[in-house]
Amino acid sequence: MLSIRNLEKSFGSLKALNNVSLEVEADSIVGLIGPNGSGKTTLFNVVSGFYEKDAGEIYFKGDRIDGLPPNKIAQKGLCRTFQVSKAPEKLTVLENMLLAARHQQGENPFSALFLRSRVKESENANLKRALELLDTLLLKDLRNAYAGDLSGGQKKLLSLGRVFMLKPDMILLDEPTAGVNPTLVVQLIEAIKRLKEMERRSFFIIEHSMKVISSICDKVYVLNFGQKIAEGTPEEIQQNEQVLEAYLTGA
Numbered sequence: 001m002l003s004i005r006n007l008e009k010s011f012g013s014l015k016a017l018n019n020v021s022l023e024v025e026a027d028s029i030v031g032l033i034g035p036n037g038s039g040k041t042t043l044f045n046v047v048s049g050f051y052e053k054d055a056g057e058i059y060f061k062g063d064r065i066d067g068l069p070p071n072k073i074a075q076k077g078l079c080r081t082f083q084v085s086k087a088p089e090k091l092t093v094l095e096n097m098l099l100a101a102r103h104q105q106g107e108n109p110f111s112a113l114f115l116r117s118r119v120k121e122s123e124n125a126n127l128k129r130a131l132e133l134l135d136t137l138l139l140k141d142l143r144n145a146y147a148g149d150l151s152g153g154q155k156k157l158l159s160l161g162r163v164f165m166l167k168p169d170m171i172l173l174d175e176p177t178a179g180v181n182p183t184l185v186v187q188l189i190e191a192i193k194r195l196k197e198m199e200r201r202s203f204f205i206i207e208h209s210m211k212v213i214s215s216i217c218d219k220v221y222v223l224n225f226g227q228k229i230a231e232g233t234p235e236e237i238q239q240n241e242q243v244l245e246a247y248l249t250g251a
């Protein structure tokens, strides 16, 4: 579904991505790990169109996507969340979900807000989907709470919900469990599993916790200093000498 070939990206003299090639199959959960500064977020930024690559090719569902702007890539069904989620804090959880969908339909989100009371057919469909997703994410009881009042972990669940409103084929998640308390980490993992089962979406996840990786990923890629140093199942990766060494000696 996603194929990255010989990707290169430098910042000045720093090679953040050095000849990286990898694949994410349809209907799978793939992990991306590596020490701090190894190029993981840069890879997501290039794939999602936020940074320009220096060299290499990126294909999504068979089409070349490198060079396309972020909104075009998202429209093709490849969506992302950010390391720091930024849901509008003064809107409720449910409003945030609906706003995500409206945004996708190319409407001006601000005019949409002023027309809150205007109910359209697409809005009924969106409302139904929003409530189903909030149920899956165990956020339904919080639907009328302000996003700004949620805990860090609940905000991450909400950002997952917001991106799912767009019905993406593949979701890039950058450290979804960072700063999330252990109870919510379990909730987040379960939510990702349920979303995958319900809707057959693919996930590509940057994650520090090997426990999280082992419990959800079919396959893992490892970056170190911008280079791919290993790939395999979570079990294989945990026993890989080069990987262990990178983590011991790395940043």
Ligand SMILES: Nc1ncnc2c1ncn2[C@@H]1O[C@H](COP(=O)(O)OP(=O)(O)O)[C@@H](O)[C@H]1O
Pocket (backbone or CB within 6 Å): 011, 014, 016, 034, 035, 036, 037, 038, 039, 040, 041, 042, 043
């Ligand atoms: N916009 C940028 N400008 C300059 N250097 C950057 C930029 N983004 C990332 N880098 C550098 O590229 C390297 C990889 O960063 P990053 O992809 O954020 O690593 P990771 O997500 O694996 O921790 C780091 O050395 C970082 O300082």
Ligand SMILES: [Mg+2]
Pocket (backbone or CB within 6 Å): 040, 041, 042, 083
């Ligand atoms: Mg990062």
